[in-house]
Structure formats: C-alpha cells, structure tokens
Amino acid sequence: MESLPEDEKPASRWPSLKEIPEAQKPNGEIEQAQNGDGSAKESHNSTDLDKSAISTESSFTTLVNGPESTADEDKIDGASYASALKAGLNGQDADDSPSRHGPNVHDDDDSYPELDDMTMDEVHQPPKPSPNGGIRWAPWNVPLRRRLQTLVVLMHCMCIALTVSIFFALSANPFVWPLLLIYLLHVLSSKAATDGSLKYRSEWFRRSYTWRLFANYFPAKLHKTHDLPPTRKYIFGYHPHGIISHGAWAAFATEALWFSEKFPGITNSLLTLDSNFRIPFYREYILAAGVRSVSKESIVNILTRGGPNGEGMGRAVTIVIGGARESLEAQPGTLRLILKERKGFVKLAVRTGADLVPVLAFGENDLYDQLHPKEHPLVHKIQMFILKVWKFTLPFLHGRGIFNYDVGLMPYRRPLNVVVGAPIKVTQANTVDQEEINRLHDLYVAELHKLWDRYKDEFAPDRKNEMQILS
Numbered sequence: 001m002e003s004l005p006e007d008e009k010p011a012s013r014w015p016s017l018k019e020i021p022e023a024q025k026p027n028g029e030i031e032q033a034q035n036g037d038g039s040a041k042e043s044h045n046s047t048d049l050d051k052s053a054i055s056t057e058s059s060f061t062t063l064v065n066g067p068e069s070t071a072d073e074d075k076i077d078g079a080s081y082a083s084a085l086k087a088g089l090n091g092q093d094a095d096d097s098p099s100r101h102g103p104n105v106h107d108d109d110d111s112y113p114e115l116d117d118m119t120m121d122e123v124h125q126p127p128k129p130s131p132n133g134g135i136r137w138a139p140w141n142v143p144l145r146r147r148l149q150t151l152v153v154l155m156h157c158m159c160i161a162l163t164v165s166i167f168f169a170l171s172a173n174p175f176v177w178p179l180l181l182i183y184l185l186h187v188l189s190s191k192a193a194t195d196g197s198l199k200y201r202s203e204w205f206r207r208s209y210t211w212r213l214f215a216n217y218f219p220a221k222l223h224k225t226h227d228l229p230p231t232r233k234y235i236f237g238y239h240p241h242g243i244i245s246h247g248a249w250a251a252f253a254t255e256a257l258w259f260s261e262k263f264p265g266i267t268n269s270l271l272t273l274d275s276n277f278r279i280p281f282y283r284e285y286i287l288a289a290g291v292r293s294v295s296k297e298s299i300v301n302i303l304t305r306g307g308p309n310g311e312g313m314g315r316a317v318t319i320v321i322g323g324a325r326e327s328l329e330a331q332p333g334t335l336r337l338i339l340k341e342r343k344g345f346v347k348l349a350v351r352t353g354a355d356l357v358p359v360l361a362f363g364e365n366d367l368y369d370q371l372h373p374k375e376h377p378l379v380h381k382i383q384m385f386i387l388k389v390w391k392f393t394l395p396f397l398h399g400r401g402i403f404n405y406d407v408g409l410m411p412y413r414r415p416l417n418v419v420v421g422a423p424i425k426v427t428q429a430n431t432v433d434q435e436e437i438n439r440l441h442d443l444y445v446a447e448l449h450k451l452w453d454r455y456k457d458e459f460a461p462d463r464k465n466e467m468q469i470l471s
Contacts, residue, residue, distance in 0.1 A: 149217040163281035196301025211256035220416035222257035230265025234316035241326040242364035303352040333464035353428025362459035367411035370397035
C-alpha cells in the first residue's frame with residue numbers, strides 16, 4: 001500500500017488497554033465475590049464515566065450531526081492473561097467484571113504501560129495429547145457453570161437448524177397451517193430488518209445472563225481504546241470474519257461484554273445477510289438481538305433515522321467487512337483480511353456522515369480448524385462456486401466436541417479479545433468523490449495496521465505470521 005502524505009496520516013498513538021476489574025451492570029456496579037460454593041455476591045455502586053480526549057488530525061473536517069467511576073479493585077488470583085494466551089488454552093472462564101472505561105488519552109502521551117491487569121480467576125487447560133494419539137475426553141467432574149456455557153454456545157451454533165426443525169414439526173399438524181400461512185406472509189412482507197426503526201429489538205433479551213455464559217465460554221472481552229461521543233454516528237468494521245463471528249455476536253448483538261456501559265449513548269446494530277431474515281423463527285431470534293440487514297437500504301435508514309435528533313445521531317452499525325469470502329481464510333494463528341477492494345462501507349460512511357471505527361478481534365480465527373485452500377484446491381473451487389451462486393459458503397471445519405477436546409463442531413475454548421480502535425472522522429457529502437473514498441480507505445487500513453502492531457504481542461503471541469490485507 002502506498003504511504004500516505006504526512007498531513008493525512010491519522011494519529012499513531014494507541015492507549016494501553018488497561019482494564020479495571022470492577023463489575024458493572026446497567027444502573028449500577030456489581031462486585032463479584034466468590035463464596036465457598038461458587039455462588040456470587042452482588043453489591044451496587046454508582047460511578048461516573050471517565051472522559052478521554054480523542055486524538056485527531058487537523059486535516060479531518062468534523063461535521064457534527066447534532067447538538068454536541070471507579071471502585072476498589074478486587075484482587076483476582078490467576079495466571080496472566082497474556083501468558084494464558086501463549087499457553088494455548090482450550091478453555092477457561094472470563095472475569096465476570098467488565099471494564100467500563102478506556103484510559104485517558106493525551107496527545108503528548110507516547111508511552112504505553114504494560115497490560116498489568118490481564119488476569120483470570122480460573123485457568124483450565126485440557127490434558128496434554130497422548131504420545132499414541134487418540135481423543136482427549138473431558139472429565140466428568142467439570143463444574144456446572146462450564147457445562148452451562150457449553151450448552152448455551154451449542155444452542156446458539158445450532159439455532160438455524162433448531163428453528164427450521166420446529167417450523168417443519170409444526171407444519172406436520174394441519175390445524176396449525178392457517179397460523180403458519182399468516183406467519184409466512186408476515187415474514188415475506190416485513191421490513192423490520194431494513195426500515196431502520198429497530199423494531200423488535202429487546203434489551204431484556206440482549207442483557208440476559210445467558211449471554212454472559214456465552215462470552216465466558218471462550219472467554220471473550222471487549223476492549224475500549226477511545227471514547228465515542230454520542231453526538232456522532234458510526235460504522236464499525238469488524239475483522240476478521242472467522243468461521244461464525246462469535247466475537248461480533250458477543251460484543252455487538254448482546255450486552256454480555258457491556259457495550260452500552262463502555263460506549264454510553266451509542267445504539268449499535270450488528271448486520272447480517274438479508275436472507276437470514278427469511279428463515280422462520282430464526283428471524284425473531286436475531287431481530288430481538290438488534291441484528292439488522294447488511295443491505296444498503298438498511299444501513300442508510302439506521303444511520304439517518306432515529307436517535308435524539310431523528311437523524312441517526314448516536315446510532316452505529318457493525319459490518320463484518322470480509323464477509324463469507326474471508327471465512328475461507330480463517331486459520332489459527334493467522335489474520336488474512338479481504339479488504340483491498342471493499343470500499344462500499346466507506347461510501348456509505350460519506351453518504352451518511354458516519355465515522356469509521358476499526359475493530360480487531362484477536363482470537364476469532366483460532367476458534368476452529370478448517371481445510372487450507374492451498375492444500376485442497378478442488379475443495380476451495382467448490383466453495384468459491386457456492387459463494388458465487390448462493391452468496392454464502394461452506395467451510396470444511398472442525399473444532400472440539402461437547403465431551404472431548406479434539407473432534408466436533410463446537411468452537412475451541414480460546415480467548416477472544418475484541419479491540420475497538422480510534423474513530424476516523426468522516427465529512428458527510430451528497431456526492432461521493434472517489435479520491436476521498438480512496439483516502440479514507442487508506443486511512444482505515446493504516447489504522448488497522450497500527451491497531452494490530454500495538455496489541456499483537458499481548459493478544460496474538462503465538463501468531464504464525466503478520467496481518468495480511470488481501471483483495
């Protein structure tokens with residue numbers, strides 16, 4: 001990629017992801033204290049949001065789209081989070097205490113302290129592989145909490161199959177046919193996924209404790225590096241796609257990682273293929289999570305309607321930029337992004353005046369193993385043909401099982417660290433200039449590189465190669 005002129009380069013300073021192990025729930029803080037039986041005690045405190053300054057370049061013209069806590073830390077006994085990553089864990093529990101606030105950011109701060117608060121309250125390592133090979137079976141005395149985590153992830157992974165099975169089971173009863181017919185007509189005519197109204201979004205569903213179990217399965221964490229003012233609108237670019245984008249679901253389709261507490265005033269919607277909203281019953285599941293269509297119509301409607309000013313202020317969408325094509329590049333220890341020619345999201349950012357926010361999910365590609373395209377070219381050609389015709393693909397993958405560590409379709413228990421980077425200011429324009437699109441795209445790619453370089457040693461110590469930007 002060509003280097004950018006000095007006056008167009010974004011700020012190169014990234015703050016340390018220094019987390020505060022305090023527990024925070026909506027309307028109050030919760031400090032988790034383990035009892036002897038493993039239960040948790042809760043105590044509520046109110047806190048003030050830390051404010052941090054966002055470092056920007058003078059060349060960015062900001063178009064404002066509308067009127068513009070701390071607690072005592074619980075010391076947690078456990079291994080270093082970075083060392084746990086390096087140990088190649090297949091399972092552990094996350095700290096239940098979310099880190100609400102990012103650190104203060106100063107233009108004159110060039111130092112990055114060590115990530116001295118990367119601890120876990122429990123570290124679980126699978127048994128070492130046998131010299132003779134064979135499947136490693138999980139012990140029977142696994143804590144109930146871990147069994148529940150596995151159940152929640154299993155149900156989420158099988159959700160499409162389960163909802164379709166329920167629909168066909170109901171179809172076997174003639175007395176239900178009139179109701180199913182009415183429902184199908186509603187599915188075909190509904191605009192809930194594209195009208196920007198966020199109808200059917202359920203905060204109760206998004207805040208369910210079920211999703212804490214989901215996030216703790218890996219475990220997953222959401223890291224904030226900069227404040228995002230609620231007087232702007234945003235397009236989050238999530239990288240990489242991985243096989244199923246579990247990190248995107250945990251961070252942006254639920255409150256398992258406390259997004260609304262880390263970024264107050266921002267209503268974020270994860271986006272997916274429009275075809276998913278034609279699957280009976282499954283559409284209700286994702287609509288309740290706030291998921292919407294990734295179509296152009298949907299993005300424009302979300303970012304230009306609603307919010308305090310009725311023009312999308314305080315709204316955001318999360319797009320998995322690489323799409324299904326990038327899922328075929330998902331290999332443990334690698335980060336190959338399909339991004340060079342993906343500029344549609346930048347055009348929509350200019351059209352709607354939404355700032356671009358790069359997001360890197362360290363560990364997303366480590367959750368499954370799949371056949372490598374270079375080693376199986378025929379399989380890769382079949383996958384690409386399916387992608388071209390049906391707009392989705394079928395990775396030949398395997399993970400772990402429900403009761404073993406080696407064979408199955410469950411994701412591995414490996415840490416997921418979703419890092420939200422610095423916003424890139426975008427000026428709204430009715431006519432989209434290609435040079436401006438290219439400039440913003442170059443800035444976005446440069447920010448991704450800086451985000452990777454800053455945190456790769458903490459979150460990807462066992463990487464096989466550096467981040468690569470593909471077509």
